[in-house]
Amino acid sequence: MNANVWRDGNVLRWLAAYGASLVGDGVYFLALGWAAAQTAGPAEVGLVMAVGAIPRALLMLGGGVVADRFGPRLVVISSDAVRCGVVLALALVLALGSPGLWVLVLVALVFGIVDALFMPAVGALPPRIAGPGQLVRVQGLRSLAERVGHTAGPPVAGLAMGLGGPASAFAVASVLFGVSLVLLMAVRIAPLPASAAGAVAAPSSESPWQQLRSGLGYIRRHGLIGPLMLSGALSQLGTSAPMTLGLILVSEERGWGPGGVGWIIGGMGAGAASSALVLTLIPRFPRAGAVQNLTLIVGSAGIGGLVLAPSLPVAVALAVLTGLVCGICGGLAIALIQTATDPSYLGRVSSVMAFTAVGLAPLAYPAFGFAADLWGVTPVFLAGAAVSMAGAIVGTSAPAVRRAELALAPS
Numbered sequence: 001m002n003a004n005v006w007r008d009g010n011v012l013r014w015l016a017a018y019g020a021s022l023v024g025d026g027v028y029f030l031a032l033g034w035a036a037a038q039t040a041g042p043a044e045v046g047l048v049m050a051v052g053a054i055p056r057a058l059l060m061l062g063g064g065v066v067a068d069r070f071g072p073r074l075v076v077i078s079s080d081a082v083r084c085g086v087v088l089a090l091a092l093v094l095a096l097g098s099p100g101l102w103v104l105v106l107v108a109l110v111f112g113i114v115d116a117l118f119m120p121a122v123g124a125l126p127p128r129i130a131g132p133g134q135l136v137r138v139q140g141l142r143s144l145a146e147r148v149g150h151t152a153g154p155p156v157a158g159l160a161m162g163l164g165g166p167a168s169a170f171a172v173a174s175v176l177f178g179v180s181l182v183l184l185m186a187v188r189i190a191p192l193p194a195s196a197a198g199a200v201a202a203p204s205s206e207s208p209w210q211q212l213r214s215g216l217g218y219i220r221r222h223g224l225i226g227p228l229m230l231s232g233a234l235s236q237l238g239t240s241a242p243m244t245l246g247l248i249l250v251s252e253e254r255g256w257g258p259g260g261v262g263w264i265i266g267g268m269g270a271g272a273a274s275s276a277l278v279l280t281l282i283p284r285f286p287r288a289g290a291v292q293n294l295t296l297i298v299g300s301a302g303i304g305g306l307v308l309a310p311s312l313p314v315a316v317a318l319a320v321l322t323g324l325v326c327g328i329c330g331g332l333a334i335a336l337i338q339t340a341t342d343p344s345y346l347g348r349v350s351s352v353m354a355f356t357a358v359g360l361a362p363l364a365y366p367a368f369g370f371a372a373d374l375w376g377v378t379p380v381f382l383a384g385a386a387v388s389m390a391g392a393i394v395g396t397s398a399p400a401v402r403r404a405e406l407a408l409a410p411s
Helices: 009-039 042-070 072-096 101-124 132-185 208-221 225-239 242-254 257-281 288-306 312-340 343-358 361-375 377-393 398-408
Strands: none
Touching: 009 042, 009 072, 009 101, 009 132, 042 072, 042 101, 042 208, 042 343, 072 101, 072 132, 072 343, 101 343, 132 257, 132 312, 208 225, 208 343, 225 242, 225 288, 225 312, 225 343, 225 361, 225 377, 242 257, 242 288, 242 361, 242 377, 257 312, 288 312, 288 377, 312 343, 361 377
């Protein structure tokens, strides 16, 4: 494998495929909501969007089992092929007539199921296309692709819908998934080393349910992966609601308005994009485990500081700094986990990381709103930051961290 990921055509093909898929996701979701709004009322629009989100959250852990049983490359390629075909079929149906709401519900359901397979599989690919010493840089490139994809998706969808309505937007999304599919088929996957000493690979005779249980048990028992997973879960539970619902309430209290929310979130995005460049350009992070813990503490404090900012410009500046350190924290955590993971568990470990990132947030929203009604926004906002900071206090096994740090060092 090429020591320089910027010159590694295999990594760049994977990166371009992932970016095209992300832009396609953004176009699809916006077009789906718009198509539903043209067919039914707000309640039905919410139903269509929920139908896609619920199976993704419920089946994501099972998606990791599928990736480990059949290989992440096959799962990712199959997922893109299904998404390309389903979205193209929907574009044709919309172009030829006005289908009922049930068609959109069916497409959202299929897309949600496929996403539950795609996310763990794509998360398990980096160790198969880059050496351990390049995983931090690959995670930086992945984060950069995510920022570009999330930013480009809505404008592309708006342009396509302006030219030809939702049918045109779905057609553009299908093309993007097709491009991603072609690029992924050209990506070479290197064989992984044999299972690490002391780790027991899941035998092929195990049922999917047994494989899922063994994967969760592996995470729980591992001296590095278990604590880092718990740390990430605490961070998500503590910050997801404050950074969405909490920012809206704070901006309303301070008179910053919707524009204030946009500026703060934009500042976070700019900081996160900068962190992706830092992870990509810096060849190594000495004591990556300690840096990961430190940036989690600073990032959590920064999120808590947003509610105490005396003015909107201060809040935006703090958001930029917070996005930067949180992005570095997340990238290093993923690289450390993937370096320490036994090859036979990569899919299941990736599925738990994906579930932690997107599946826990909805649990925090009602609790935050209820607590804010009782005690006010500021103390609940600060409590969330404290929960996130507790993730750094969870601690990890020093020998396990050191082994992962040594593996991260570029050769």
